[in-house]
Structure formats: structure tokens, C-alpha cells
Amino acid sequence: MALIVQKFGGTSVGTIERIEAVADKIVGFRERGDDIVVVVSAMSGETNRLIALAKDIMDYPTPREMDVLLSTGEQVTIALLSMALEKRGCGARSFTGAQVKILTCNTHMKARIREIDGTRIHAQLEQGNVVVVAGFQGTDDHGNITTLGRGGSDTTAVALAAALEADECQIYTDVKGVYTTDPRVVEDARLLTSITFEEMLELASLGAKVLQIRAVEFAGKYKVPLRVLSSFEEGPGTLISLEGDEKMEDPTIAGIAFERDEAKLTIAGVPDVPGVAYQVIGPISAAGIEVDVIVQNAAEDGTNDITFTVKRGECDRAKKILDDLKASLKAREVLVDRKVGKVSVVGVGMRSHAGIASKMFKALADESINIQIITTSEIKISVVIEEKYLELAVRALHSAFELGDPDYDKSSDS
Numbered sequence: 110m111a112l113i114v115q116k117f118g119g120t121s122v123g124t125i126e127r128i129e130a131v132a133d134k135i136v137g138f139r140e141r142g143d144d145i146v147v148v149v150s151a152m153s154g155e156t157n158r159l160i161a162l163a164k165d166i167m168d169y170p171t172p173r174e175m176d177v178l179l180s181t182g183e184q185v186t187i188a189l190l191s192m193a194l195e196k197r198g199c200g201a202r203s204f205t206g207a208q209v210k211i212l213t214c215n216t217h218m219k220a221r222i223r224e225i226d227g228t229r230i231h232a233q234l235e236q237g238n239v240v241v242v243a244g245f246q247g248t249d250d251h252g253n254i255t256t257l258g259r260g261g262s263d264t265t266a267v268a269l270a271a272a273l274e275a276d277e278c279q280i281y282t283d284v285k286g287v288y289t290t291d292p293r294v295v296e297d298a299r300l301l302t303s304i305t306f307e308e309m310l311e312l313a314s315l316g317a318k319v320l321q322i323r324a325v326e327f328a329g330k331y332k333v334p335l336r337v338l339s340s341f342e343e344g345p346g347t348l349i350s351l352e353g354d355e356k357m358e359d360p361t362i363a364g365i366a367f368e369r370d371e372a373k374l375t376i377a378g379v380p381d382v383p384g385v386a387y388q389v390i391g392p393i394s395a396a397g398i399e400v401d402v403i404v405q406n407a408a409e410d411g412t413n414d415i416t417f418t419v420k421r422g423e424c425d426r427a428k429k430i431l432d433d434l435k436a437s438l439k440a441r442e443v444l445v446d447r448k449v450g451k452v453s454v455v456g457v458g459m460r461s462h463a464g465i466a467s468k469m470f471k472a473l474a475d476e477s478i479n480i481q482i483i484t485t486s487e488i489k490i491s492v493v494i495e496e497k498y499l500e501l502a503v504r505a506l507h508s509a510f511e512l513g514d515p516d517y518d519k520s521s522d523s
Contacts, residue, residue: 110142110143110144111143111144111277112143112144112146112273112274112275112276112277113138113143113144113145113275113276113277113279113512114145114146114147114148114266114267114269114270114273114275114277114278114279115135115138115145115146115147115148115266115267115278115279115281115380116147116148116149116150116244116262116263116266116278116279116281117147117148117149117281117340118150118280118281118282118283118340119150119151119152119154119156120153120282120283120340120510121156121281121282121283121340121341122149122150122152122153122186122189123152123154124152125151125189127276127340128186128189128190128193128296128386129193130340130347131190131193131281131340132190132193132194132196132197132199133197134340135147135157135194135199135239136194136199139199139239144234144398145239145240145242145430146230146234146239146240146242146269146273147190147239147240148242148243148244148262148265148266148269149183149186149187149190149240149241149243149244149262150182150183150186150244150245150262151154151179151185151186151190151245151251152181152185152186153183155182155185157181159178159179159182160175160179160197162178162272163175163178163523168234169259172217172218173217173253175217175218175256176202176217176218176253176254176255176256177178177245177254179218179244179245180205180206180246180254180256181254182245183205183243183245183246183262184205184243184246186243187203187204187205187241187242187243188203190203190241191203191239191241193210193363193394194239194241198300199239200236200237200238200239201238201239201240201241202233202238202239202240202241203241203242203243204229204230204240204241204242204243204485205242205243205246206242206243206245206246206247206248206254206265207246207247207248207252207254209225209226209229209230209242209246209285209486210224210225210226210229210248211225211246211247211265211268212225212247212248212249212250213247213248213249213255213257213523214249214251214255215249215253215255216255217252217253217255217256218255218256218258219256219257219258220255220256220257220258220372221257222247222257222264222265222268222282225268225269225272227269227272227273229493229494230269230273230509231244231273232234235293242265243265244262244263244265244266245257245261245262245265246261246265247463249479253356254282257323257336258323258389260324261321261323263280263320263321263324264323264324264327266278266324267324267327267328267331267333267335268327270328271327271328271331271474275333276334277334277335277336278328278333278334278335278336279336279337279338279346280320280335280336280338281336281339281340282319282337282338282339282340282341282366283339283340283341284307284319284337285300285301285306285338285339285342285346286300286301286337286338286344286345286346286347287299287301287304287309287312287319287320287337287341287343287347287364288364288510289301289362289363289364289365289502289507289512289513290364290365290366290367290507290512291367291503293368294503294504295503295504295507295513297436297507297513297514298313298507298512298513298514299512299513300301300347300514301347301363301364302345302347303347303348303350304347304348304349304363305349305350305351305457306325306328306329306335306349306350306351306365306396307329307361307426307457307488308361308363308364308455308456308457308488309325309335309349310322310325310326310329311366311453311486311489312363312364312455313325313456314368314523315366315367315368315451315453315489315491317371319337320335320337320349322370322474325349328349329351332351334348334349334350335348335349335350336349337349344461352492361456361458361459361462361465361510362454362455362456362458362459362465362510362512363455363456363457363458364454364455364456365452365453365454365455365503365506365507365510365512366388366452366453366455367450367451367452367453367500367501367502368450368451368452368501369496370420370421370422370447370452371401371418371419371420371421371449371450371451371493371496372418372419372420372421372423372424372426372445372447372449373417373418373445373446373449373482373493374413374416374417374418374419374424374428374431374443374444374445374446374480375414375415375416375443375444375445375484376389376414376431376434376440376442376477377412377440377441377442377443377444378414378439378440378441378442379412379413379414379415379438379439379440380411380412380413380438381407381408381412381413383413385413385415385438386403386405386415387490388434388438389415389431389434390403390415390417390454391433392429392434393417393419393427394431396426396427396430397429398419398427398430399404399419399420399423400417400418400419401417401418401419401420402417402418402451402482402484402491402493403415403416403417404416404417404482404484410446412441416482417523418451418482418493419450421447421474424445424447427520428443428445431443448495448496448497449481449493449495449496450493450494450495450496450498450499451491451492451494452492452494452499452502452503452506453491453492454469454488454489454490454506454510455488455489456488456489457488459488459490460487460488461489465490466485466490468509468510469490469492469506469509471493471506471509472505472506472509473494473502473505473506475505476498476501476502478495478498478501478505479494479495480492480493480494481493481494
């Protein structure tokens with residue numbers, strides 16, 4: 110017998126029919142003898158509906174009341190799923206985050222989990238019940254309802270798995286698992302049977318949308334085996350676990366991530382003196398704008414250009430800050446490019462295999478794709494390029510590193 114925490118997202122529980130299908134799946138696991146704790150999101154579209162209701166009342170609702178409002182979405186789902194399980198003769202008990210005693214910090218709308226009391230859940234499991242927990246929510250020290258931010262149900266599931274010392278945490282989504290890249294861009298993208306926490310964390314941070322970064326961080330920190338599966342198709346999914354799997358001896362690349370939502374800013378001709386980079390980046394960060402790639406180029410005339418990327422939606426705010434700094438820094442000009450993207454190759458095998466960068470750069474050169482910025486870490490190489498070449502770059506790199514599914518049949522495409 111195993112203890113398994115399963116999480117079903119909004120699409121998986123988006124209708125009564127889908128909730129019924131999830132109940133069938135859970136009953137199958139119970140019949141196998143496993144103890145099951147289920148974490149669910151609000152039904153698809155419900156959170157957006159609640160946000161719209163709040164905005165109809167006031168433009169800037171208080172975060173505390175928004176948390177009270179948004180937490181109701183998951184409460185609907187846990188009750189409906191528990192009913193569906195009971196209809197099938199499977200004992201079930203639903204609990205909100207407060208009832209489970211998921212204790213968080215007091216930051217409304219983006220709280221972080223501090224502690225979980227598993228006593229109540231264990232008592233229900235001992236009685237043979239499936240425990241259905243509302244994701245995305247908890248309470249602070251003062252009993253106020255808090256929410257964990259978008260995608261917080263993934264974090265709830267992983268945190269519960271850690272607290273309960275579960276054998277596995279399963280995240281059910283609308284895809285079969287983690288692919289070498291987005292199959293909508295590369296038709297023969299291969300479903301990975303396993304990947305390390307490090308690789309998944311890099312892929313998630315670099316644009317892969319399968320899992321929330323916080324959930325992967327939590328799973329890696331507490332060594333919770335994490336599996337991504339489809340709610341709609343049977344299959345083994347992708348297991349995310351600690352480094353040390355035998356596949357780590359295989360060469361190089363686990364996957365390719367890409368991000369369209371990028372903008373590049375350059376403040377040119379600033380003095381090449383100590384501290385100037387902080388004078389540029391400090392105010393950007395202080396404004397709450399997340400800076401991604403940074404490069405500094407010194408010129409022979411004693412000046413340098415500082416270039417960095419931000420999310421495209423933050424570009425105008427960042428440019429205004431640079432425009433305000435321009436005179437005091439004696440900069441020559443501020444340049445903006447809103448039509449860039451980032452593509453990254455990721456794999457722990459990079460640590461022990463030379464030549465990854467040269468193969469990557471050659472593949473892009475063969476397609477006449479110019480690299481504007483390069484950044485690296487132990488297990489990733491990222492490049493900033495023109496956005497119009499982004500998908501071409503992904504396909505070229507996927508082919509160069511031979512990541513395609515050998516069983517893919519092109520003739521099956523309509």
C-alpha cells in the first residue's frame with residue numbers, strides 16, 4: 110500500500126462530467142489499496158469569474174477580501190468531488206486549507222506555506238476515506254484566509270506530500286507529461302520518462318508551463334517524487350526526482366524551453382566605472398521589475414553599454430526608469446527592442462560533456478539566426494534572438510541534439 114497525493118487542475122475538474130471522470134480514476138487507485146489524498150483547483154474559469162465580480166464592485170479590492178473571495182472556488186470543487194466519490198461507494202471527506210491547518214505567512218494573494226498539520230488527514234485515511242483538500246489556500250497566524258497565488262494548488266499538493274511523507278505526488282494536467290519541448294512547436298517532441306528536479310526547475314523558469322516553479326522547488330527541497338500525468342489519457346507520465354537516475358549517464362540535453370514574452374533594453378554610453386551597473390539595475394529591481402539576462406559591453410572610450418531583458422509587459426515601466434536615469438548617468442541613449450525571444454537548452458549532462466555550446470551556436474548559424482545575448486549556467490545555455498526566428502530556432506536545436514521521438518510517425522498527421 111502506498112500513500113499518494115494527487116492534484117487535479119481546473120481543466121481536469123472544469124465540468125461535472127470531468128469531475129465524475131476524476132472520481133472514477135481515484136476509485137481505481139483506492140481499489141488497488143492505495144491511500145489517496147486529492148488536491149483540487151477551482152473549476153476552469155471560476156477564478157477569473159470571481160475576479161471579474163470583485164472588479165465590478167471596486168477597481169482595487171483589498172487583498173484580504175480577495176483571498177476570502179477567491180478561496181471559495183476550490184471549496185465548490187472539493188464538495189462536488191467528494192459527492193462524486195461517495196456516489197461510487199468510496200468514502201470521502203473534503204477539507205478547506207483552514208480545516209487541514211495549512212499555516213502560511215500573512216502576505217495576502219501570494220502567501221507561502223510555513224507548516225501543515227497532517228493529524229486530521231491521517232485520521233481520515235485510517236478510516237478508509239479519500240481526503241479531498243482545497244488547493245491554493247491556507248490561513249495565517251491570525252486565522253485570516255490566505256491564497257498562494259496563481260498555480261498555488263501545485264504547491265499545496267507538493268507541500269502536503271512532504272508533510273505526509275507520501276510515496277509520490279502526482280500532478281494531473283491536460284498534457285501527458287514533460288516533453289523535450291512544446292509539441293505544438295515541434296511535432297516529434299518526445300515525452301520524457303524521467304527528469305531531475307534541477308532540469309525541471311530550469312525548464313519551468315525558462316518558459317516551460319507544465320509545472321509551477323514554486324512546486325518544483327518545494328519538491329526538490331523535501332525530496333518528494335513528483336510525477337506529471339494526463340487527466341484524459343492513460344500513461345506513465347514523467348517522473349521528476351533527484352539526480353542519480355541511470356539516465357544521467359546519457360549525453361547532454363533534457364529539453365528545450367523558450368519564452369516569447371521578452372523585451373530588451375539598453376542604456377548606452379554610461380561611464381565605465383565601478384558601481385554603474387548597480388546604479389542602472391538597482392532602480393529597476395527596486396520597482397519590482399524582474400531582470401532576466403544582463404550583459405555589459407565596455408568600449409575603448411571609457412564608456413559601456415548595459416543591456417538587459419525584462420518581461421514585455423514591464424518594458425514601458427523599465428524604459429521610464431532608464432529615461433529618468435539618463436541625465437544623471439550621462440548616458441548617450443536608451444534603446445528598446447520589444448521583438449525578442451529567448452531559447453534555452455537544458456540538461457545536467459552538460460556538466461560532463463563538452464561541445465554543447467558550439468553545437469547550439471552552429472545549429473543557429475546554419476539557419477542564419479543571429480544571437481544577441483548569451484547566458485549560461487552549469488546545466489543551461491540561453492540565447493536572446495529576434496522573436497520571429499524563435500520557433501525556427503527551437504526546431505533547429507531539437508533536431509541538432511537529436512531529441513525527437515524515434516517512434517513518431519509523420520504520415521499520421523492530417
